[in-house]
Amino acid sequence: MKEPKLCVSCGMPMEADRDFPLGDRSKDYCAHCARPDGSMQSYEERLAGMAAFMVRTQGLDGGAATAAARAAMAAQPAWSGRGARG
Amino acid sequence: MINQSTKGADLPSGGREGRKRETRRRILEAALKVFAEDGIAAATASAVAEEAGVSHGSVFVHFGSQEGLLAAAIADFGDEVVRHLHGSLRAGAGTRRVLEAHLEVIRKREDFYYRLVTEAPLLGEGARTSLVLIQSAISFHLAPAIEADQAAGRIVDSSLALLFNTWLGLVHYYLANRELFAPGASVIQSRGEELLDHYMHLVSTKGGRR
Secondary structure, eight states: OOOOEEOTTTOOEEOSGGGSGGGOTTOSSOGGGBOTTSOBOOHHHHHHHHHHHHHHHHOOOHHHHHHHHHHHHHTSGGGTTSOTTO | OOOGGGGOTTSOSSHHHHHHHHHHHHHHHHHHHHHHHHOTTTOOHHHHHHHHTSOHHHHHHHHSSHHHHHHHHHHHHHHHHHHHHHHHOOTTOOHHHHHHHHHHHHHHTHHHHHHHHHHGGGSOHHHHHHHHHHHHHHHHHHHHHHHHHHHTTOBOOOOHHHHHHHHHHHHHHHHHTHHHHSTTSOHHHHHHHHHHHHHHHHHBOHHHHO
16 A cells, blocks of 8 residues: 655655645645645744644643754654754 | 675665664664553563564664664654654644544553653653654644634643643543553543543633534
C-alpha cells in the first residue's frame, strides 16, 4: 500500500481532499496547519494552535502544552531548524 | 555509483542507504521488544544489540545514545498510533469506534505501552513529552468524535479534557495493575470491551444509551 503524504508541519498523514488546505493536493502541509486562505501558518501560529489544542483536549497546563508542542514541531521537516526549547 | 549487486541476494535492496535503514529498523524492533520484556529503565544497549543481531557500537552509531534509542523507539510507537488511527477510522467515526481503535493500537504493543505508562515518571523529559504527543494523536481523533456526539445529544456535556482523561485513567489503571485483572494475559484483550462498555455508559446521556 502506498504510504500517505505526511504534513511537513505537523506530521499528519494526508490522504483525503479534506486533509489538504482548500483541497489542494499539491500542498505539503495539511488543512490544520493552513490559514483560512490556504497559506501555511507561521511557526508561532502553529505553536499556539497546537498548544491550545492540547490544553483543550488533554487539560494540560499552558506551559507544559507549549513545551510539548515545541518538541513535536522540532521533529517536523518544516521546523527542524527550530530547537525543541524554542 | 555504488554497485548494489555485489553484496549478496539476502541483503535488502537499496544499496548502502537501504541496508542502513534496515539495520536501524531492526534495532528499533529489538528495542521495543527488550524495553517491553526487561522494562525501559532496566534495559541495556547490549541487550538490544544482541536481540537485533548487531554490534553494541552499531546501536550508538544509529541512535547516538541510549536516550536517543529510547526517544526513537517511542517516536516509532507514536508513528504506529498515528498510522493505525488514520488508517482504521473513517471520517465521522463515533466516539466508541475511536476508543476501540485506541485499544487496538495499544493491544499491538501492550507490553511496551505498559512499560511506558508505568515508568513515565522515572524517564527523562523527552520520553514524557513523547507520551504526551502520543495522547495528542489519540485526542486528535477523539475530540471531533466526542464533539459530534455531544452536538447530537448522545454524550454528556463535560469538557473534552475530562472526558479524555477519564478514559485514559481507566485504561491506564487496568494496564498498570494488569497482573490483578488479567494475570499472564493481555488485559486489553481480556477486559477492554468491558472498559469500553462501562465508559460509554458513564458518558452517554439517557437518550444516547437507547
